[in-house]
Amino acid sequence: MTMKLAELVELLDAEIVVGHEKRDLSFEFCTASDLMSDILRGPTSGSILITGLNNTQVIRASVIANVAAIVLVRKKRPNEDLVERAKEHEIPLIRTPFTMFTACGKLFEVGLRGIDELL
């Protein structure tokens, strides 16, 4: 199934920090990790990254891997540099109050799948 960013935002009670103009962006797969190597090794191109990593490098690694958007879990407030870099590279950055497990569960429940299906 495919989902639009706007639908994900609603489902995850989330706030768009960067990327309001990309609400119509659609995607099919998600990946969840706090490890850079998971972002850089899997078929993460075009997928949504759900992560607890709150540092500038998560933006750079995501740009390198062509990740479509980043969802920051557990109410984390992204630091200023991270927000600036997300704007610079036009990659949507979203905050959800849910933990990683719950955020993943909610997306899985409505039919989204992991990048495992692409392996």
Add this chain to the structure above:
Amino acid sequence: MPLLERRFTIKANDFVKAGEVSIEVQGILKKIGFDPTLVRRVSICAYEAEMNVVMHGGDGEMMLHVEPEEIDLVCSDQGGGIEDIELALLPGYSTARPEHQEMGFGAGMGLPNIKKNASSLDVYSRKGEGTRLIMKFEVGDEH
């Protein structure tokens, strides 16, 4: 005749700038119009190598050499070098420090990931004498 040749400097431990070189490389290759899958492979290798220089190496540089049929990256630094290259190439081997792990690095998958994505990888290093990675990508190879 190369289509393009560029040299970028990389600074040890500079996490504010770290990764910018690789994003620039990605932009250059995209603009030339290479296949997106190839651009992603090269960019991922550049980023893994650049982050290794920043975290484990010393001040260094990245050379990008582009020809119609081949892209080469040479990433070198004047850091402490690698004592056992074979060991460093093993998946999971890492000497990353806790502050790197906090940022999400240090899974020990960087060099294996370069090996996976590049058409060829050569590592030259000696303890105390820095490190040089030569990564080649043949345009149109199966990967």
